[in-house]
Amino acid sequence: MRTWLPLSMIGLALAGPSVGPAVAQGVPTFDLRLFAERQAILEQTDRDLALQQDRLTREEELAEIERQQLASLEGLMDAMSLGSGDVAGTVAGLESGQGVVQGSVGDVESAAASLYAPEDNNPAAARMFGDAREGIEELIIRAARHTHGLPGVSRAGLSLVQWRCLLQALIWQESRFQIGARSPVGAFGLTQIMPGTAGDLGIYPAYYDDPWLQVTGGARYLAQMLNMFDGNIIHALAAYNAGPGNVQDYGGVPPFAETQHYVVVIPQQYNSYLAAVGGIDALGTIDPVLLANASFSLSAHGAGVYGDYSLVSVRAAALRVQDIITRIGETEDLHEAIALNTYARAELARLVAIRTRIKAAHTQPLSEEQLAMAAAQAAERQFMDFTLESLR
Structure with missing residues (x-):
């Protein structure tokens, strides 16, 4: 804060000494000591004013920093608030497949429970995987x-x-x-x-x-x-x-x-x-050769059917990711954006599971083909035995 010197002090500093005998007698004099004292007082006053001005400037800067901090905190609080969006409803809608296709009712093929079911609902899955x-x-x-x-x-x-x-x-x-x-x-x-x-x-x-x-x-x-x-x-x-x-x-x-x-x-x-x-x-x-070829036929045909139906699943999954990304761009607050980003990462993990199944379906016929070839070679070896019976 600015500190002003009392007027009485300024008056005392500027006022001359009491009229002495020399003035009274009309003889002009120059008091060097007194002049130096007055000069020192003026210089001190200037320094005090400069100091007060510097303090005022720093206080104004601190006040501005405080204002900016408060504004940032208010913005952060607004961002972290739940806002007007229903995050739980949004996630539930994505799980049911809403938004992937037109209409308010979720699409069954795009619903997470159907698309990412623990048991593969592809009609060829039973022929491709499992001990049974x-x-x-x-x-x-x-x-x-x-x-x-x-x-x-x-x-x-x-x-x-x-x-x-x-x-x-x-x-x-x-x-x-x-x-x-x-x-x-x-x-x-x-x-x-x-x-x-x-x-x-x-x-x-x-x-x-x-x-x-x-x-x-x-x-x-x-x-x-x-x-x-x-x-x-x-x-x-x-x-x-x-x-x-x-x-x-x-x-x-x-x-x-x-x-x-x-x-x-x-x-x-x-x-x-x-x-x-x-x-x-x-x-x-x-016959082992026919059986091996039949197993290869089952696997190859099953892999083809599995792949055809997987195209539907992959398309539905891609539409789900597209819908999530679109919703992220339309979010109104940070809380909803974080929820959708987390959901998008989980969706990508689900896609990896689909990809793993498709790769397994592609690999299965290759194994069956090797077994069929081995069975055929074993059958051929029977004709390569040239041992002659002893005719005793």
């Missing part, structure tokens, strides 16, 4: 159990084991256990079902991507033929190959070379399987 992964024999066994109660099977008097062996022999002849087998005329899959027949069975076009539908569809169609031809297995097989109309027209097996061969080799293979199968759940009844 189903092989071709397990698939045939399950399909045989599922369709054994059909009227045609009962009409033929087939037991569950016999029905399993007949289906297995049919698949052996039709596709050699290759899921993606396709004939020149358009028959497809393990049981080589024509698209028109698949439509009649209600499995078109889903059976192109589902080996279960291929096996059960073929089993249902064979059961229909058994029922149509009074349980006659040979006529039912001929109808499966050449069509029921031809069997009816010829009153039995048509004279087509393919059909004539068909009704011979399948019963032979059926008898071979029946001799090897000790029970409905028996495994290891398929």
Whole structure:
């Protein structure tokens, strides 16, 4: 603060000494000592004024700094406040998939619970991963159990084991256990079902991507033929190959070379399987080379289906990240921005999990291919044994 000298002191400093005898007598004098004292007083006054001015300047600077600090603290408090946004509601909306697609109701495909479920909901996941992964024999066994109660099977008097062996022999002849087998005329899959027949069975076009539908569809169609031809297995097989109309027209097996061969080799293979199968759940009844190729076929086809469905998941995940980033730019306070940034990082970790699954699906067929090659090489070695028997 400025400190002013009292006027009385200034007056005393500037006032002259009492009129002495010399003045009274009219004789001018110059008192050097007195002049020096007055000069010193004036200089001290200037120094005091400068000091007061310096103190005032520093106080004003401190006041400005304090004002800026208070303004910064107020801004920080405003930023850290919850603001008008509902952060919990925003996160809940992101979890349900809101904002990813148009509309106020969350999209099921984009909901976190569906997209990042602990158990992979990809339809091909069960065929690709896990200890309970189903092989071709397990698939045939399950399909045989599922369709054994059909009227045609009962009409033929087939037991569950016999029905399993007949289906297995049919698949052996039709596709050699290759899921993606396709004939020149358009028959497809393990049981080589024509698209028109698949439509009649209600499995078109889903059976192109589902080996279960291929096996059960073929089993249902064979059961229909058994029922149509009074349980006659040979006529039912001929109808499966050449069509029921031809069997009816010829009153039995048509004279087509393919059909004539068909009704011979399948019963032979059926008898071979029946001799090897000790029970409905028996495994290891398929030739090792065919079994290895079938496993490779299952894995390769499953990887393709898994990849196709994963494209949907990846797109939904990308839209979720895009929505999060868009919302970050629209935040009104720091609290909401921090929450969304944290959520975005968690979303990226979820994407890494999806990527890991896709890489695993890509790797699985490679392992199955190596097993198939090893089985083929083992079979070839049997023909490389040139040991001659001793004829004693």
